[in-house]
Amino acid sequence: MKNIDTKCVQAGYQPQKSGDPRILPICQSTTYYYDKPEELASVFDLKTDNYMYSRISNPTVAAFEKKIADLEGGVGALATSSGQAAMLITVLNVCSTGDHIVASSNVYGGTYNLLDVTLRRMGIDTTFIDPDCSENELCAAIKDNTKIVFAETVSNPSVTVLDFDKFAKVCKKKDVLFVVDNTLATPCLCRPLELGANIVTHSTTKYIDGHAVTIGGIIVDGGTYTFQGSKRYPEFDRPDDSYHGIVYTKDCGNAAFITKARVQLMRDLGACQSAQNAFYCNLGTETLHLRMKRHSENALKIAQAVQGHKKIDWVKYPLLPGYQYYDLAKKYLPFGAGGMLSIGLSGGEDSAYQFIRNLKLLKLVTHVADSRSCLLHPASTTHRQLSDAALEACGVPKNLIRISAGIEDGEDIVNDILHALERI
Numbered sequence: 001m002k003n004i005d006t007k008c009v010q011a012g013y014q015p016q017k018s019g020d021p022r023i024l025p026i027c028q029s030t031t032y033y034y035d036k037p038e039e040l041a042s043v044f045d046l047k048t049d050n051y052m053y054s055r056i057s058n059p060t061v062a063a064f065e066k067k068i069a070d071l072e073g074g075v076g077a078l079a080t081s082s083g084q085a086a087m088l089i090t091v092l093n094v095c096s097t098g099d100h101i102v103a104s105s106n107v108y109g110g111t112y113n114l115l116d117v118t119l120r121r122m123g124i125d126t127t128f129i130d131p132d133c134s135e136n137e138l139c140a141a142i143k144d145n146t147k148i149v150f151a152e153t154v155s156n157p158s159v160t161v162l163d164f165d166k167f168a169k170v171c172k173k174k175d176v177l178f179v180v181d182n183t184l185a186t187p188c189l190c191r192p193l194e195l196g197a198n199i200v201t202h203s204t205t206k207y208i209d210g211h212a213v214t215i216g217g218i219i220v221d222g223g224t225y226t227f228q229g230s231k232r233y234p235e236f237d238r239p240d241d242s243y244h245g246i247v248y249t250k251d252c253g254n255a256a257f258i259t260k261a262r263v264q265l266m267r268d269l270g271a272c273q274s275a276q277n278a279f280y281c282n283l284g285t286e287t288l289h290l291r292m293k294r295h296s297e298n299a300l301k302i303a304q305a306v307q308g309h310k311k312i313d314w315v316k317y318p319l320l321p322g323y324q325y326y327d328l329a330k331k332y333l334p335f336g337a338g339g340m341l342s343i344g345l346s347g348g349e350d351s352a353y354q355f356i357r358n359l360k361l362l363k364l365v366t367h368v369a370d371s372r373s374c375l376l377h378p379a380s381t382t383h384r385q386l387s388d389a390a391l392e393a394c395g396v397p398k399n400l401i402r403i404s405a406g407i408e409d410g411e412d413i414v415n416d417i418l419h420a421l422e423r424i
């Protein structure tokens, strides 16, 4: 299975013997039977790879994890109850009180809040940097206690494109973990692990589910960071007292990060994905390659149709010629940039509200990246908790409308938008 389109459909679950279900079964069981006590003990010792309890792992969830790990090109994955949980577990897997994170200032509002407020309260400090900063500025932001450099492939909702080469080069030089949220690009359009990222996170709530039916997240380990002998992450080389002395670098090889995340943090925090939800995400992923093409085509159609419109100040879409991040998009997202674009209404917030009221096909919802076209005014909703200064810093002015192009007919979507603009 070489091609990504085939992996979307076939990776993960495979029937093993005659009479097995062809389709991934939903394994609705919390527990797993063992014949001999030594067998179960061996599972707990991580000597035998098998199931013990569904908070740690479950066959349906495992099949979905395998599919996404395969798509991203990682050595393993851990599905979580939400995208937020994926980010939290990623952070806590390497950060303790007193540690530090460097994050792009235009990350998703929920991530910004987690880093800026909740994790700060726990003594984990974040420096937000301008994603367009120079290599030297990025280097200077990384301190001895920095454990993660974090950014999004395509940022939500400011639609900037990550300069992978710049970030990867600095992270490699400083020997710090490079974590990328690939939610809006998906592995069909961009594979961060091939571009120097060590860890990839997703909100599976978005394109992976694709139909807006379930909240979920996933962490993928590229297996590319050498924790063995690392001064920055000594706990990976030391016995874990909470897991009867396991040494992750020794016992788990290049899957040290994802194994620790599962057996230590998922065990303790419990933000696991249910079998039912993993089934939905797995089913969604079977058509991900087809949907991402249509989402991308429709978003570009909308961007081109509204560019230069008298009621619009600006349009941001990565693959729109002339856009500030067009060259980066051409380099890293050559086959499409996903369905999200943002537009700035020339009449400010009032016009933005009027525009929303005038739409018929596009609905106002707190969501992006599902099959139905939708939109949101972030400044009054998802980004409401941010100060005006923080809004500016993360690239979300008050006249910004975030549009998520669905997979309907492109002309129908464009017509709905143009009619709504006319009537402002």
Ligand SMILES: *Cc1c(COP(=O)(O)O)cnc(C)c1O
Pocket (backbone or CB within 6 Å): 082, 083, 084, 085, 108, 110, 111, 152, 156, 181, 183, 184, 202, 203, 204, 205, 206, 215, 216, 217
């Ligand atoms: C939605 C989103 C999240 C948060 O995911 P949830 O599943 O809503 O918890 C994180 N990052 C990005 C880029 C998102 O779009």
